[in-house]
Amino acid sequence: MKLTIAILAGLLVASMASAEEDPQQAIPAKLKVMFERPDKPLDVAPVVVQADWAIVGWRQDGRGGRALMKKTHQGWNIYLCSGDSLKNAATLEKLGLSVNDAAGLTGKLKDAEAGLDPSALALLSSFEGTAMMMEASTGAGGDHEGHAQ
Template identity: 80%
Template sequence: MKKIIAIVAGVLLASMASADDDPQQAIPARLKVMFERPDKPLDIAPVVVQADWAIVGWRQDGRGGRALMKKSHHGWSIYLCSGDSLKDARTLETIGLSADDAAGLAAKLKDAEAGLDSSALALFSSFEGTVMMNEASNGAGHAGHEGHAQ
């Protein structure tokens, strides 16, 4: 049994290492490891990236929202979780993104969400307020937020 677990762990680590280069794979994989449960699958879409920043939409167990992600030398981590405020370039600038990155990210998000159904958009919008994350918590700070972790 230990050998099987070691093999599976090795395969998972190898696949995650190759996925680290592609944010379209690395970001959903990271979030699923942190939040997905067998009885509560996590849907991550869309994923839009501008430089070292990304915004992702998430849905799980009838809830949803958006997460602002930041890439560092440790990979992608959650910077904050919110709702519609992450669609606004001025808000993104206030958070700390450059004007170019904020405008690019907001435009990409608008384009990506244009093809989604209204129920997905309603879930993204339903996230109330903003939950700041820090790298030390690595997502643990989000665990207490009823909107997602339960």
């Protein structure tokens, strides 16, 4: 009996760890904890990932947009929210992403959004302007943990 409990506990911990590590599960889960309300469900799709960066579409209560997210030692965090500007590789490069990461993200985003219905795409595009979410110290330039060296 103890062995069975130990095996089940091990499987539970392993499944929780893999869910946290899989950005396709971890990112929507984090956003839902932060923003979803019982009367305002949050739809998170698509989620595209390139290295430590992700672009995520979100829709809630008749509104929507895209979020640029960055993986740090604390997990996935929202770097900024915007609309169509996140579909542009040059914009991502200006934010500090490498040429490869910017091109990879925008290419994956184009493919992922090709399957969305027009009303969902319109909501993703409806976010006006840009809202910065992360402090510069944890932003595109890295975690900056070694400044004192």
